Amino acid sequence: MKAISQRALGGPDVLETIEVPIPEPGRGEVLVRMGATSVNTVDRKLRSGRVNFLGPPPFTVGFDLSGTVVGVGPGVTAFGSGDAVFGMVHGRTGTYSEYVVARADSLGLRPHGLDDIPAAALPTAASTAWQGLAAANPRAGERVLVHAAAGGVGHLAVQFARQRGAYVIGTARAVNHEFLRDLGVDEVIDYTTTDFTTVIDSVDVVFDLVGGAYGQRSLRVLRADGRYITAQESDAADDPRYRKITARPRPAELVEIGEHAADGHLRVHIDRVFSLDDVALAHALSESGHSRGKVVLTPWE
Numbered sequence: 060m061k062a063i064s065q066r067a068l069g070g071p072d073v074l075e076t077i078e079v080p081i082p083e084p085g086r087g088e089v090l091v092r093m094g095a096t097s098v099n100t101v102d103r104k105l106r107s108g109r110v111n112f113l114g115p116p117p118f119t120v121g122f123d124l125s126g127t128v129v130g131v132g133p134g135v136t137a138f139g140s141g142d143a144v145f146g147m148v149h150g151r152t153g154t155y156s157e158y159v160v161a162r163a164d165s166l167g168l169r170p171h172g173l174d175d176i177p178a179a180a181l182p183t184a185a186s187t188a189w190q191g192l193a194a195a196n197p198r199a200g201e202r203v204l205v206h207a208a209a210g211g212v213g214h215l216a217v218q219f220a221r222q223r224g225a226y227v228i229g230t231a232r233a234v235n236h237e238f239l240r241d242l243g244v245d246e247v248i249d250y251t252t253t254d255f256t257t258v259i260d261s262v263d264v265v266f267d268l269v270g271g272a273y274g275q276r277s278l279r280v281l282r283a284d285g286r287y288i289t290a291q292e293s294d295a296a297d298d299p300r301y302r303k304i305t306a307r308p309r310p311a312e313l314v315e316i317g318e319h320a321a322d323g324h325l326r327v328h329i330d331r332v333f334s335l336d337d338v339a340l341a342h343a344l345s346e347s348g349h350s351r352g353k354v355v356l357t358p359w360e
């Protein structure tokens with residue numbers, strides 16, 4: 060089978076296609092034929108060496124998976140061959156691969172009507188958005204500020220916040236404002252022309268997907284009893300209102316989110332779909348920092 064691998068850390072050009080044997084599922088594992096995967100920031104950080112929890116190369120990156128079960132290991136009763144599944148997979152191999160071995164308990168059944176491409180866009184981004192909002196627990200009428208509202212996590216987070224009845228403010232370039240208003244965002248701020256700290260205040264929740272110096276600046280607009288949630292490193296870590304989240308794979312939660320996407324209550328925006336032949340272009344687009352929604356990868360042509 061084909062898989063993406065890299066012999067060195069570096070830019071998108073280190074990603075290459077190799078041939079490797081199809082892996083065998085072990086106890087509690089399934090073998091999935093990949094239908095689609097998607098690009099997450101962590102994939103790029105692993106590729107370049109900004110994080111290194113996979114150890115030194117060679118390795119295959121990728122955590123999001125949608126596909127079809129083609130083999131089950133001993134002890135697996137939840138799935139059988141032919142089942143459509145999706146999930147956030149921390150398996151033996153990355154998901155930029157024709158076949159992926161995954162722990163059965165990391166996957167959920169893909170809801171009817173949800174295709175591979177939107178399903179592959181969801182696992183990491185939607186789990187981050189959902190779990191971030193759960194940590195903040197905004198109530199109806201509360202003011203929620205989402206930084207990087209037009210990105211993979213952000214465009215889902217603003218919809219989850221709206222569903223909770225919050226008043227949602229998002230930061231994004233002007234080119235994304237109509238997109239965000241269509242998703243229900245009440246107020247948009249162009250961070251390239253306007254310092255958000257000068258135009259809003261009394262915010263109940265900040266969901267910071269930019270991090271860095273956005274932390275302290277966000278605290279300036281946050282109520283004394285507000286909640287600051289981030290999925291990034293930021294300079295607000297010493298504040299008692301600060302909380303950092305790391306997305307966890309929770310298949311039942313993901314299936315529920317997938318059902319909202321399948322029935323049209325959640326919009327999953329795909330910026331572009333690349334085949335894995337063009338994985339370097341996909342990483343370059345993601346690395347621009349200005350992709351709208353998600354960048355998705357499908358198998359080699």
Ligand SMILES: NC(=O)c1ccc[n+]([C@@H]2O[C@H](COP(=O)([O-])OP(=O)(O)OC[C@H]3O[C@@H](n4cnc5c(N)ncnc54)[C@H](OP(=O)(O)O)[C@@H]3O)[C@@H](O)[C@H]2O)c1
Nearest residue numbers: 100187207209210211212231232268290305306348349350
């Ligand atoms: N902790 C976790 O478990 C976890 C999981 C997933 C993601 N994350 C983190 O969450 C962050 C967002 O991830 P993502 O996948 O959504 O990223 P992404 O899709 O690559 O984000 C791209 C978006 O960021 C926006 N953006 C860039 N600079 C901005 C700025 N200064 N102010 C406001 N918006 C800005 C862009 O909007 P414009 O084009 O309008 O500039 C673009 O739409 C990343 O830092 C990632 O590392 C953490």
